[in-house]
Amino acid sequence: MQPYGDSELKKDLHAAVRTAQELGPDYESEVLDSFLSRLDSRLDANIAVRVQRELGRRQGEDAEAGPGRRGGFGSRFQYFSLVLAIPLSAIGGGTNGLPGLITAWLGIVGVNLAHSWSEAAARRREERLAAGSGRDGWD
Structure with missing residues (x-):
């Protein structure tokens, strides 16, 4: 995920804001909750990728250190x-x-x-x- 310049994320946010404005205050929190849920899922996926990358890097370092030397x-x-x-x-x-x-x-x-x-x-x-x-x- 790129920082805030990601066009897909911007489009989703603009669509959520427009939808919330069109539906009015009765549905505003549901629309924004839906957007935040999608954003949260996207962040979770990004974090999972970073964790996997870091684990791979650390396992490579451990392999270089030799068996049993972490x-x-x-x-x-x-x-x-x-x-x-x-x-x-x-x-x-x-x-x-x-x-x-x-x-x-x-x-x-x-x-x-x-x-x-x-x-x-x-x-x-x-x-x-x-x-x-x-x-x-x-x-």
Whole structure:
């Protein structure tokens, strides 16, 4: 869709305004609602095309990065959590001994599992959108 200079969109708007003027104030809101509904559908289609284009671009970048390397914070999260594990282990073990150390490591493992699951869910969501089956019932 081109910006406001799109002649088809202008024609539709002019036709809706003329129709609303001819039918009078009783039908004005229905005519304008119909135009806005068509405009909304057109915008949705435009957004879907842009999302598909962006997903394709990102998948191309991910393929260039190599298998399992998605880039960004997600690919460095495991290193970040291991760096944080050192002081967390020291604090947990120093204050509560073995139970504190176990608690600290259970927390570290839990956060890593949650992050891993969210990354996998995001990957599945992207794959569904790229395959065109990303409809979620909001249309």
